[in-house]
Amino acid sequence: MVRSKENTDTNTTTDTDTFRPAAAGDARSPCPVLNSLANHNRLPHDGRNITAPQLRSALGSIGLGADLSALLVWRAFTIHNDDAEFGPHGSIGGLRDAEDVTADGVPVLHLDKVGRPHAIEHDVSVTRQDRALGDPIALDPALYEQFLASTPHRFGVPELGRYRKVRYAEQAKANPDLKFERREHYIACGELAVLRCLFGEGVFKGIPKEYLEALFGEERLPLKEGWRPRTWVKAFLPEAAAVILAISRYAWPF
Numbered sequence: 722m723v724r725s726k727e728n729t730d731t732n733t734t735t736d737t738d739t740f741r742p743a744a745a746g747d748a749r750s751p752c753p754v755l756n757s758l759a760n761h762n763r764l765p766h767d768g769r770n771i772t773a774p775q776l777r778s779a780l781g782s783i784g785l786g787a788d789l790s791a792l793l794v795w796r797a798f799t800i801h802n803d804d805a806e807f808g809p810h811g812s813i814g815g816l817r818d819a820e821d822v823t824a825d826g827v828p829v830l831h832l833d834k835v836g837r838p839h840a841i842e843h844d845v846s847v848t849r850q851d852r853a854l855g856d857p858i859a860l861d862p863a864l865y866e867q868f869l870a871s872t873p874h875r876f877g878v879p880e881l882g883r884y885r886k887v888r889y890a891e892q893a894k895a896n897p898d899l900k901f902e903r904r905e906h907y908i909a910c911g912e913l914a915v916l917r918c919l920f921g922e923g924v925f926k927g928i929p930k931e932y933l934e935a936l937f938g939e940e941r942l943p944l945k946e947g948w949r950p951r952t953w954v955k956a957f958l959p960e961a962a963a964v965i966l967a968i969s970r971y972a973w974p975f
């Protein structure tokens with residue numbers, strides 16, 4: 722049964738535009754976008770037992786192209802290995818453990834493993850603290866406020882890139898154990914680039930501040946604020962790669 726939009730009280734709702742924040746016990750990640758998708762029931766609301774087709778479909782629903790989605794889902798579903806140097810080829814960045822499967826043996830991802838160490842999570846986040854200094858998973862309210870205050874209205878490539886550089890300078894000073902090299906830099910620029918591609922208004926305007934308040938502050942898709950997933954063309958790898966390089970140009974800290 723498809724429940725009405727007003728119904729917000731159950732995990733079984735299939736209305737993907739219904740927003741319900743995470744409840745105690747729900748698994749969540751350091752990724753504001755994955756958390757928003759779970760809060761809208763585009764992923765299982767409890768954040769557990771997500772299958773690869775469910776994740777691909779949720780990412781497609783916000784305008785991510787099939788090539789990028791396939792790449793991200795492949796990475797996420799790879800079996801994790803803590804030994805970055807000697808683990809099996811391709812295991813760096815994997816988020817699942819071998820036992821993360823359904824009773825039928827179908828691989829599943831749990832959101833509370835998305836921020837595991839030695840995978841994708843990294844220092845110098847925009848809104849999360851470095852692991853050596855605090856909680857790298859949950860939003861840090863002071864960092865969030867500082868991010869929003871860094872630009873008056875819209876966050877385009879220059880604003881996002883320059884802000885990443887500011888964050889690097891701050892953490893380089895504050896964190897004697899900082900681990901942030903080229904790999905982490907490109908992952909971090911990739912996160913902001915895909916955000917820009919999917920939530921920016923058109924080609925030239927950036928992301929409106931209200932959209933970021935919804936996504937980061939409430940882990941909610943900014944539907945109420947007027948955002949709609951791009952329908953003209955989804956965001957494919959070549960576009961994202963160009964935006965990553967453009968953000969990296971502003972953010973380059975080395």
Ligand code: HEM
Pocket residue numbers: 751752753754755776780785793794797835836841842843844845846847848849857912913915916919
């Ligand atoms: C399979 C899909 C995805 C996975 C596994 C994933 C995973 C992650 C992880 C592990 C982080 C934490 C990085 C850190 O330490 O700061 C993160 C952060 C982030 N992700 Fe995702 N993500 C996915 C999809 C997306 C998509 C589609 C977008 C954009 C539309 C996105 C935007 C972001 C942003 C902007 C951050 C940075 C948060 C911050 O620095 O405060 N992610 N993601």
